[in-house]
Amino acid sequence: MRRIWRDKAALLAALVLAALLVACAAAPLYARLVSGTDPFRSNITGTIMLDGHATQVLQPSPGGLQLGVTPIGPSWHAQYLLGADGLGRDLAARLLYGGRTSLLIAGAATLCCLALATLLGIVAGYFGGIVDAILARLLDLLWAFPVFLLAISLSIVLISGGLQLGPLHIEADSLALPVSVIAVIFIPYVARPIRGQVITLQRSEFVLAAIGIGAPSWRILARDIMPHVATTLAVFAPLVMALNLLTESALSFLSIGVQPPAASWGTIIQDGQELLYTRPLVALAPGLAIVLVVVALNTLGDAFRDALDPQARLRGRG
Amino acid sequence: MAGRLPIWLLAGFAALQPPLAHAQLHRGGELRLLTHAASGTIDPQINYEGAFWQVFSITYDGLVAFRKAAGPAGNELVPDLAEAIPAPQDGGRTYRFRLRQGVRFSDGREVGVEDVAASFRRIFRVSSPTSGSFYGGIVGADACLKQPTDCTLAGGVAVDAARREITFHLAAPDPEFLLKLGLPHAAVLPADAPPLDVGVTPLPGTGPYRITRYDPQTALRLERNPFFREWSKAAQPEGYPDAIDYQFGLSAEAEVTEVENGQADGVLDTIPPDRLGEIGEAHAAQVHIQPELAISYLPMNTRIPPFNNLQARRAVAFAIDRAALVKLAGGPALAEPLCQILPPGLPGHEDYCPFTKSPGTHWSAPDLDRARELVRQSGTAGQRVTLITAATPAGRLMGEYLQELLRDIGYDAHVNSISNNIEFTYIQNTNNNVQISTSAWMEDYPAPSDFLRVLFGCASFHPSSDSSVNISGFCNQAIEAEMDQAMALAITDPDAANRLWAKVDRDITDLAPAAVLLVPHAVVLVSTRVGNFIYSDQFRWILSQAWVQ
Numbered sequence: 001m002r003r004i005w006r007d008k009a010a011l012l013a014a015l016v017l018a019a020l021l022v023a024c025a026a027a028p029l030y031a032r033l034v035s036g037t038d039p040f041r042s043n044i045t046g047t048i049m050l051d052g053h054a055t056q057v058l059q060p061s062p063g064g065l066q067l068g069v070t071p072i073g074p075s076w077h078a079q080y081l082l083g084a085d086g087l088g089r090d091l092a093a094r095l096l097y098g099g100r101t102s103l104l105i106a107g108a109a110t111l112c113c114l115a116l117a118t119l120l121g122i123v124a125g126y127f128g129g130i131v132d133a134i135l136a137r138l139l140d141l142l143w144a145f146p147v148f149l150l151a152i153s154l155s156i157v158l159i160s161g162g163l164q165l166g167p168l169h170i171e172a173d174s175l176a177l178p179v180s181v182i183a184v185i186f187i188p189y190v191a192r193p194i195r196g197q198v199i200t201l202q203r204s205e206f207v208l209a210a211i212g213i214g215a216p217s218w219r220i221l222a223r224d225i226m227p228h229v230a231t232t233l234a235v236f237a238p239l240v241m242a243l244n245l246l247t248e249s250a251l252s253f254l255s256i257g258v259q260p261p262a263a264s265w266g267t268i269i270q271d272g273q274e275l276l277y278t279r280p281l282v283a284l285a286p287g288l289a290i291v292l293v294v295v296a297l298n299t300l301g302d303a304f305r306d307a308l309d310p311q312a313r314l315r316g317r318g
Numbered sequence: 319m320a321g322r323l324p325i326w327l328l329a330g331f332a333a334l335q336p337p338l339a340h341a342q343l344h345r346g347g348e349l350r351l352l353t354h355a356a357s358g359t360i361d362p363q364i365n366y367e368g369a370f371w372q373v374f375s376i377t378y379d380g381l382v383a384f385r386k387a388a389g390p391a392g393n394e395l396v397p398d399l400a401e402a403i404p405a406p407q408d409g410g411r412t413y414r415f416r417l418r419q420g421v422r423f424s425d426g427r428e429v430g431v432e433d434v435a436a437s438f439r440r441i442f443r444v445s446s447p448t449s450g451s452f453y454g455g456i457v458g459a460d461a462c463l464k465q466p467t468d469c470t471l472a473g474g475v476a477v478d479a480a481r482r483e484i485t486f487h488l489a490a491p492d493p494e495f496l497l498k499l500g501l502p503h504a505a506v507l508p509a510d511a512p513p514l515d516v517g518v519t520p521l522p523g524t525g526p527y528r529i530t531r532y533d534p535q536t537a538l539r540l541e542r543n544p545f546f547r548e549w550s551k552a553a554q555p556e557g558y559p560d561a562i563d564y565q566f567g568l569s570a571e572a573e574v575t576e577v578e579n580g581q582a583d584g585v586l587d588t589i590p591p592d593r594l595g596e597i598g599e600a601h602a603a604q605v606h607i608q609p610e611l612a613i614s615y616l617p618m619n620t621r622i623p624p625f626n627n628l629q630a631r632r633a634v635a636f637a638i639d640r641a642a643l644v645k646l647a648g649g650p651a652l653a654e655p656l657c658q659i660l661p662p663g664l665p666g667h668e669d670y671c672p673f674t675k676s677p678g679t680h681w682s683a684p685d686l687d688r689a690r691e692l693v694r695q696s697g698t699a700g701q702r703v704t705l706i707t708a709a710t711p712a713g714r715l716m717g718e719y720l721q722e723l724l725r726d727i728g729y730d731a732h733v734n735s736i737s738n739n740i741e742f743t744y745i746q747n748t749n750n751n752v753q754i755s756t757s758a759w760m761e762d763y764p765a766p767s768d769f770l771r772v773l774f775g776c777a778s779f780h781p782s783s784d785s786s787v788n789i790s791g792f793c794n795q796a797i798e799a800e801m802d803q804a805m806a807l808a809i810t811d812p813d814a815a816n817r818l819w820a821k822v823d824r825d826i827t828d829l830a831p832a833a834v835l836l837v838p839h840a841v842v843l844v845s846t847r848v849g850n851f852i853y854s855d856q857f858r859w860i861l862s863q864a865w866v867q
Contacts, residue, residue, distance in 0.1 A: 260733045
C-alpha cells in the first residue's frame with residue numbers, strides 16, 4: 001500500500017474519489033440543510049426568491065411568440081446553485097443523489113461481478129475436466145455477445161416485468177435490477193483471466209507440494225490460490241467499477257437502467273438532453289462527474305497493478 | 319434593323335400586359351424539407367403515418383377530397399376524381415359517383431371506373447390497416463376480410479363504364495362513408511397495381527406530383543406529374559414548386575439550424591424544446607403554430623384495479639395540474655388544457671370540464687383535496703399503480719410528473735418508460751395488464767366518432783391484441799346505444815347528431831375511462847423564402863401550395 005500512496009497520481013485519484021463519495025453520501029443533508037428543496041419533487045409552476053425578486057423556476061420565453069420554457073440557470077446561491085432541470089428540480093441536489101445511485105450500482109455490481117467471476121474462474125480452473133469445459137464454454141458464450149447489446153437486451157426484457165428467480169422477485173424499478181444485469185455482463189472479463197491464473201497456479205511448486213503432502217482442496221484454495229487471485233482482483237476492482245459506472249450511465253440514459261423517481265447520473269444526462277442549447281449544464285455536470293470518477297478509478301487500477309506487479313512497470317519501460 | 323427601344327416605351331408596353339398570376343410568379347423552385355426518418359412504405363393504401371399522408375395528399379386522389387385550404391375550411395369535403403358529391407340513396411346505403419373524364423395517372427393512362435373498383439378491392443387484398451374499420455361496411459367486405467386474396471366486393475362496388483359511374487352499396491348506413499373516401503387509403507390507383515405492399519416502389523397517382531425517388535435511409539423526392547391538369551382547385555390545385563425534396567437522417571436540432579441558415583425550407587419534426595425560445599424570438603416570422611384536432615390523454619384500464627373503480631379514475635382526472643402540463647409542453651402557445659374527449663374545432667365539441675376546481679366549461683385548477691377524498695372513498699389507496707410512458711425525454715418528464723401526482727393522491731406509483739417504437743402497441747394489448755399510460759390521438763377524419771367511438775366504443779376493444787385502440791377497455795351499452803343513435807341521425811340531421819355527440823362526449827368524460835390532458839399545437843419552422851403557408855387539419859402543411867420563389 002505504501003507503494004500506492006507514493007504514486008501522486010493515485011493519491012490524487014483517491015482524494016477525488018473520496019471527495020465525490022463523501023459529497024454524494026451527504027446528498028440528503030445538502031438537500032435539506034443547504035438547498036432546502038426536494039430534488040425528487042417537480043416545481044413546474046413554482047417561483048423562488050433571487051436577489052429579492054420572485055423568479056419562476058421554469059421561465060417562459062420572454063419575447064417574440066413566447067414559445068418554450070427554460071429552467072432557471074445557476075443561481076450561485078444555496079438554492080438552485082447549478083440551476084434547475086426540465087421539471088424545475090434543483091440540479092445540484094439531484095447531481096448528488098444521482099451520484100449516490102450511480103456509485104452504489106457500480107460498486108454493488110462490481111462486488112457481485114468479482115464474487116461470481118472468482119467463483120466460476122476458480123472452480124473451472126482448479127477442478128478442470130468436464131466442469132471446466134462447461135463453464136469455459138458458458139463464459140465464451142457470454143463473451144461472444146457485444147457487451148452493451150447484451151446489457152440493453154437484458155434490461156429491455158427485465159424492465160417490463162422485473163426478474164423472478166425462484167422465490168426471489170426483483171421489481172422492475174428496483175436498483176437491484178441494473179446491478180444484476182451489469183454484474184452478469186462483465187463476468188467473463190474477470191472470470192477468464194482468473195481461470196487462467198488458477199490453471200497456472202495449479203502447476204506451481206508450492207501447490208504441487210501441498211497436494212503432495214495431502215492437503216485438502218479447500219485448504220489449497222484458501223491458503224495457496226486465493227491470496228494470488230486476490231491481488232488480481234484488487235487490480236480488476238477499480239477497472240471493472242469504472243466500466244460498470246459507464247454501463248449504468250448508458251442504460252439509465254436509454255431509460256432502461258435506473259427508473260424514476262430515483263435519479264442517476266445517466267438519467268440526469270437524459271434530462272439534459274433536450275436542454276443542451278439553453279441549459280447545457282444539466283447534461284454536462286453529470287457527464288463531468290462520470291469522467292472524473294472513471295479517470296480516478298482507472299488511475300487507481302493502474303496504480304494497483306504497478307504496485308502488485310512491479311515487473312509490469314519494468315516491462316513498460318522496456 | 320435592330321435597335322434599342324426607349325425605356326418609356328418599354329414601360330408603356332409593360333403597363334399594357336395583364337398582371338402576372340400568382341401561379342406564374344411563384345411557380346418553380348425546389349422545396350427542401352427535413353425530417354429525421356422516413357415513415358415506412360409509400361403504398362398509399364397501407365401507410366398509416368400522418369407524415370406520409372401529407373405526401374399522398376398531393377400525389378394521389380380519391381373520388382372525394384378534403385379541401386386544400388387552411389383552418390376549418392380544410393375539413394370540408396369536395397369532389398375530387400368524382401364530378402360531384404352524391405346524395406346518399408336507399409336510406410344511406412348507396413352512393414353513386416360519376417367519374418371525371420380526362421384525368422390521367424402519372425404514367426399517362428386515363429383513369430377509368432375499373433381503376434376505382436380495383437382500388438377498393440386492393441384495400442382488402444393488401445390488408446390495409448383500415449380495411450375493416452373504415453371500409454368494412456361495403457357489401458362483400460366481410461368475405462374480403464376473411465379471404466383478402468379472393469376479394470371481389472361482389473355486390474358492394476358496381477361500375478358502369480359507359481356512364482362512367484361507380485356505385486357503392488353498404489351493408490348498413492354509414493354517415494361517415496364519404497369522409498372515409500377522402501383518405502389516402504381510398505386513393506384511386508391503376509387497376510394493375512400489384513396486390514401487395516409496394517414498399518419503396520412508387521405507384522402511379524393522379525396528383526400534381528409523383529414520387530420519383532424513395533430511399534428510406536436518405537431521401538424522398540417528388541417531381542411534377544407531367545400528365546396532371548388541374549380539374550378542381552379546391553380538391554387538388556396545381557402545385558407551385560417544381561420539386562419537393564425530403565432529406566432524412568438529421569437530428570431535429572440540426573434540422574432547425576439548417577432552416578435558420580436557409581439551407582433547407584422546413585422542419586417536419588417536433589421542434590426540440592431548447593430551440594423553441596430561440597425560433598420564437600429570432601425567427602418569429604418563420605414560425606407557424608396550428609392547433610391540432612388531437613388530444614393528449616391518459617387511458618385508464620377500466621377492467622383491472624384500481625381503475626376499474628370510477629372514483630379512482632375521477633380522482634386522477636381531478637388531480638392533474640393541466641397548467642403544469644401546458645408549461646411542460648412549451649407554454650400556452652403550444653398547448654391548451656382540455657378535460658373532455660372531443661377537441662375544439664371538431665363537430666360535436668361543446669366546452670365541458672367537470673374535473674377542475676370549479677367545474678364548468680373550462681379547466682381552471684386541479685382539485686387535489688377532492689382527488690384524495692375520491693381515492694379514499696374508492697378504497698384503492700395504497701395500491702400499486704404502474705404508469706407506462708414512452709422512453710423519450712418528454713415522455714419521461716411527463717411520467718415523472720404523473721408518478722409524483724399519483725403518489726400525492728395515495729397510490730404506490732411506479733413509472734415504466736418503454737421504447738417509443740413499441741409503446742403504442744404495448745399499451746393496447748390486454749396481456750400486458752397496463753393500468754394507466756400516456757397516449758395521444760389525432761383525427762383520421764373530422765368526425766366525433768373518430769374520437770368517441772374509436773377510442774371508447776365496444777367494437778374497438780380487442781383483448782390480447784396489439785391493435786385494440788380502446789386502450790381503456792371501456793364498453794358501456796347505454797353510451798353505445800347513444801352512439802348508434804348519433805350515427806343514424808347524422809344521415810338525416812347532422813346538427814341534431816352533433817348535439818347528441820356532445821352529450822356522448824359529456825357522458826364518457828364523466829365516466830373518465832381516460833383523463834384528457836391537452837390539445838397540442840403543431841409548430842412548423844420554415845425558411846425565410848417560403849410563402850403561402852397553408853396548414854390543413856387533415857394533411858398538415860399543404861406542400862404543393864408553398865412558394866419557394
